Amino acid sequence: MALLGYARVSTNQQDLTIQKDRLIKEGVKNSSDFLFMDKASGKDDNREGLQLLLTKAREGDTILVTKLDRLGRNTVDMISIIDQLHKRGISVRFLDDGISTEGSMGKMVVTILAAVAQAERERILERTHEGRRAAIANGIKMGRKPSITDKTKAQVLKLAQDGIPKTKIAKDLKLSRQSVYDVLKSS
Known part of the structure; x- marks a missing residue:
């Protein structure tokens, strides 16, 4: 025992x-x-x-x-x-x-x-969800901040048009290569 x-x-x-x-x-x-x-x-x-x-x-x-x-x-x-x-x-x-x-x-x-x-x-979860809904209703953005701003998108596009390799663009702008490809694909 x-x-x-x-x-x-x-x-x-x-x-x-x-x-x-x-x-x-x-x-x-x-x-x-x-x-x-x-x-x-x-x-x-x-x-x-x-x-x-x-x-x-x-x-x-x-x-x-x-x-x-x-x-x-x-x-x-x-x-x-x-x-x-x-x-x-x-x-x-x-x-x-x-x-x-x-x-x-x-x-x-x-x-x-x-x-x-x-x-x-369950009450704690319910209160958390209520707080989240109230914050959204008051204009507070939830989740991560977008890593790619309009300014960053413009920089990616300009550098790509200038013939800069995508890997170098990603490194210079501190983005992932996938982010660079996503910006180029969406434009």
């Missing part, structure tokens, strides 16, 4: 230290055989650390995770992972939420909390 830990952050810029330290404090050994980590979006089905954890975990083991949303990408995924582990005799404890999947009450609570977490993520 081993105590295993799982930590995840969504991007490479984020730090796993707080989650890792918490899991170690709770008794997980600071070893790659017991502590599994990912720097990947929860939407990613192929998280290496999670897959290793699911492979390593054995009947009677307990998996510690700091928060519900660190384990699964949505309610269905969370329930699937928990159900898969439960069928194998492996329990999961969520430290910040103070709950465990041990027993029928624990599994019911996890299902409810996972639904709440998914609803919260």
Whole structure:
């Protein structure tokens, strides 16, 4: 019966230290055989650390995770992972939420909390989309700024008419060769 830990952050810029330290404090050994980590979006089905954890975990083991949303990408995924582990005799404890999947009450609570977490993520997405729509309505341009301005297009055309090689045009104007070809093709 081993105590295993799982930590995840969504991007490479984020730090796993707080989650890792918490899991170690709770008794997980600071070893790659017991502590599994990912720097990947929860939407990613192929998280290496999670897959290793699911492979390593054995009947009677307990998996510690700091928060519900660190384990699964949505309610269905969370329930699937928990159900898969439960069928194998492996329990999961969520430290910040103070709950465990041990027993029928624990599994019911996890299902409810996972639904709440998914609803919260959907509200965040909804607010983000509302903010984006409001910004567009107020004249704010979304997305990358165009790399090729009308002035740059004119420069590309003039240099090409002067017989300058396309590679040199791209280098001189700090454009990709494909951008140069796209400008020439569209004129």
